Every structure is written in C-alpha cells, then in structure tokens.
Amino acid sequence: MDAFGEFLTFFERLAKLGPLTTWRIGGRPFYFVNDPALVEEMLVTRGRDYIKSRGVQRLKRLLGNGLLSSEAPLHLRQRRMIQPAFHRERIAKYGAAMVAGARGASSAWQVGNDVAIDAEMMTLTLRIAAETLFTTNVAADAHDVAAALTQAMRTFPASMTLYGGLLDAIPFHPATRRFSDARARLDAVVYRMIEARRTADDPGDDLLAMLLAARDDDGAPMSDEQIRDEAMTIFLAGHETTANALAWTWLLLAEHPAVESALHTELARVLGDRLPTADDVAALTYTRDVVAEAMRLYPPAWAIGRRAIRDTALGPWTIPAGAILITSQYVMHRDPALWGDPLAFRPERWQAEARALPKFAYFPFGGGSRLCIGEPFAWMEAVLVVATIAQRWRFERVDTAPIPLEPLVTLRPKVPIRLRPIAR
Numbered sequence: 198m199d200a201f202g203e204f205l206t207f208f209e210r211l212a213k214l215g216p217l218t219t220w221r222i223g224g225r226p227f228y229f230v231n232d233p234a235l236v237e238e239m240l241v242t243r244g245r246d247y248i249k250s251r252g253v254q255r256l257k258r259l260l261g262n263g264l265l266s267s268e269a270p271l272h273l274r275q276r277r278m279i280q281p282a283f284h285r286e287r288i289a290k291y292g293a294a295m296v297a298g299a300r301g302a303s304s305a306w307q308v309g310n311d312v313a314i315d316a317e318m319m320t321l322t323l324r325i326a327a328e329t330l331f332t333t334n335v336a337a338d339a340h341d342v343a344a345a346l347t348q349a350m351r352t353f354p355a356s357m358t359l360y361g362g363l364l365d366a367i368p369f370h371p372a373t374r375r376f377s378d379a380r381a382r383l384d385a386v387v388y389r390m391i392e393a394r395r396t397a398d399d400p401g402d403d404l405l406a407m408l409l410a411a412r413d414d415d416g417a418p419m420s421d422e423q424i425r426d427e428a429m430t431i432f433l434a435g436h437e438t439t440a441n442a443l444a445w446t447w448l449l450l451a452e453h454p455a456v457e458s459a460l461h462t463e464l465a466r467v468l469g470d471r472l473p474t475a476d477d478v479a480a481l482t483y484t485r486d487v488v489a490e491a492m493r494l495y496p497p498a499w500a501i502g503r504r505a506i507r508d509t510a511l512g513p514w515t516i517p518a519g520a521i522l523i524t525s526q527y528v529m530h531r532d533p534a535l536w537g538d539p540l541a542f543r544p545e546r547w548q549a550e551a552r553a554l555p556k557f558a559y560f561p562f563g564g565g566s567r568l569c570i571g572e573p574f575a576w577m578e579a580v581l582v583v584a585t586i587a588q589r590w591r592f593e594r595v596d597t598a599p600i601p602l603e604p605l606v607t608l609r610p611k612v613p614i615r616l617r618p619i620a621r
Contacts, residue, residue: 292475
C-alpha cells in the first residue's frame with residue numbers, strides 16, 4: 198500500500214527536471230507541473246479546459262457526486278447552494294463550538310500520559326464538523342467513523358492502479374470488501390443524521406437544513422442520495438484535512454521549542470487568561486503563521502490532478518485533449534527555488550518573505566473555481582484549536598524517530614504521532 202508514497206517520490210524527482218515534465222502510460226500523456234505561473238493557468242486562467250482527474254473520480258466511490266467530485270454545471274449549482282453555510286458571519290458563530298470542543302478534548306489528557314495526537318485531532322475535528330454544520334452529536338460514533346474512513350482511504354492506492362476499475366467488479370476481493378464495509382458504516386452515520394433531521398420538529402439553521410430545504414429549478418427537493426453525497430463530502434473531507442493539519446502542527450511545535458515559546462508569548466499578550474473567541478483570530482497572527490508553516494511542510498491535500506477536455510495551452514506548451522496534469526502542493530511548498538531553507542520550520546517567514554512569492558507557490562486549499570469552500574472555516578478552526586490547547590499544554594515527543602508519511606487521499610502520518618502533554 199505504498200503506491201501513493203511512490204508517487205510522491207516520483208514527483209520530487211520530476212520537479213528537479215523543470216517546470217513541466219511529461220511521460221506516457223498506455224499511450225496517454227501525463228504532465229507534472231511545478232511552476233506557480235503554470236499552476237495558476239491550470240487551475241484558474243484555463244480552468245475551464247480541465248476536469249478533475251482519475252483520483253477524484255475514484256473518490257466518487259466514497260463521496261458520491263458531492264461538491265468535491267462533481268463537474269459543471271452541477272458543481273456550480275451545488276456551490277451556490279452550500280456557500281451560505283460558510284459565509285463569514287455564520288462561520289464566526291461557529292467559533293464558540295470550536296473552542297469548547299478543543300477545551301473539552303484536551304481536558305481529558307493527563308500529565309505523564311502520552312497521547313496519539315493525530316487520533317485526538319481526528320476525533321476533535323469530527324465532533325466540531327458535526328456540531329457546527331449538522332447540529333449533531335457524534336461522540337458515540339466518532340471512533341467508528343475514524344476507523345471506517347481510514348479503512349476506506351487505505352483501499353485507494355490499489356484502486357488507482359491500471360486495474361483499479363477491475364477491483365470494483367470483484368466483490369469478493371479483500372480490498373473491495375474492506376471498502377464496501379467502510380462505506381456502509383459511514384453511510385449509516387450520515388443517513389441517520391438525515392433521517393433524524395427530517396423527523397425533527399425544528400428544521401434547524403445549519404448546512405443540513407439548507408440541503409433539506411434546497412429545491413431544483415422545477416421545485417423538486419434533493420434526493421436522500423444527493424443529500425448524502427453533499428453531507429458526506431463536507432462532513433468527512435472537511436474534518437479530515439483540518440485534523441491532519443493540526444496533527445502536523447503539534448508535532449512541529451514539539452520539535453521546535455523556540456517556536457512553541459513564541460506562540461505562548463502571543464497567546465499571553467492577546468488573550469491573557471481568557472479563552473479565545475472568533476473575534477481574536479485576526480490578532481493571533483503568529484498562531485496563524487504557525488499553522489500556515491505547518492501546512493507548507495505538510496499540506497493535507499498533497500496533490501491535484503486535472504484532465505484536459507480539449508486541446509489547450511499551458512505556458513509555451515500545447516496540452517492535448519485527454520492529457521492528465523498533476524501538481525503537488527507538497528513538492529511546490531518545499532521547492533528550494535522558491536523557499537529559503539525550505540525544510541526548516543520557520544513561521545516568521547510569513548511576516549514578509551512568503552508573502553512576496555507568487556500566488557501559487559503556496560496553495561494548500563487549491564485554487565480557481567474549485568478552491569476549497571471550507572477554507573475560511575478551516576483557518577478559524579485551526580487557529581482557535583491551537584490557541585485553546587496551547588494555552589493549557591505544551592508537548593514533548595515521546596521518541597525522536599522520524600514520522601513516515603502516508604500520502605493517501607490526504608497527507609497522513611503512517612504511524613501514530615505520540616506526544617507527551619505537559620501542563621503549562
């Protein structure tokens with residue numbers, strides 16, 4: 198199951214060959230794009246010349262035809278429908294739940310008892326997503342959801358091979374059985390949320406309420422299947438990416454005590470002894486820089502693929518219809534041609550140096566019409582969770598062994614990140 202890891206190594210090698218490199222598989226041309234201007238063309242300027250490529254198409258097996266995996270014109274209708282849930286004013290109201298969730302999760306930690314911080318963050322962000330976007334308590338389901346999501350994701354490297362489609366037609370294949378079981382477990386949670394809301398006296402005022410109230414042009418409501426697809430996409434994709442960003446952030450802070458100390462200094466200056474609120478996010482600039490730097494080194498979305506639907510151009514090159522283009526945030530964010538001392542964890546680079554770089558030297562949330570709709574939500578959540586937990590705790594690594602990467606759909610740690618919380 199190291200196929201995606203091999204892709205990452207392959208992309209790092211290609212990046213050294215130039216801004217655009219090409220190879221063929223089965224006669225189909227593939228291009229690796231490693232230049233900010235070319236990435237902007239691919240995602241923005243000529244974005245209409247491309248659709249999402251094989252990776253996201255395979256994700257439909259899990260997420261269905263939701264916002265992440267759909268194409269125009271459905272995608273535009275979905276985005277317009279869901280966007281109000283992520284307006285700035287509404288997101289600000291989520292801040293209290295984010296802080297309360299972080300406070301509650303970290304209150305259960307004991308001095309001297311190690312924690313698997315990646316698992317802790319996965320559970321925390323799952324609960325926050327459920328409470329803020331679906332007004333649902335998933336505490337009883339959190340462990341099963343996390344386990345099922347991991348099980349589903351670990352089938353993707355096999356499904357991305359040339360024979361991946363064949364696996365779907367072999368129901369008794371172990372990978373197919375594992376995926377089907379994981380999807381059924383996740384479906385059970387999401388459909389239960391939908392049914393509970395349909396029968397509730399209060400329709401609510403959250404994302405789920407918007408999905409249930411949505412009507413198409415002829416006045417018909419969305420089917421349960423389409424609501425499931427949208428809810429599954431936001432519920433799972435939203436919490437998974439932020440959880441990984443937070444896990445890598447805590448690891449880096451534990452490995453860099455000077456940065457951790459600077460973070461604590463800002464928290465003391467801005468917050469004193471009180472808990473943070475949504476209104477404090479703008480003032481917590483160093484906290485945001487810490488998160489930004491963690492996502493530079495370990496971007497949760499580590500690669501983006503597109504397929505050309507017509508002959509088009511990319512810089513001076515001609516891209517034929519059917520070609521696959523791939524770019525990698527992980528590779529671009531560590532490119533020494535763009536970043537000084539690229540492997541160093543230096544949040545202070547965001548005060549000036551990083552801001553002078555081309556736009557797509559850093560794109561953890563993608564770009565163009567497919568820019569992650571939950572980006573403002575994710576930034577607020579990450580800053581508030583880091584601020585809340587770091588007020589009470591700092592961390593030490595349990596051991597110094599490197600944490601290997603597991604680049605599946607998102608960039609996960611391959612082994613648990615075990616940290617020792619120390620009360621401040």
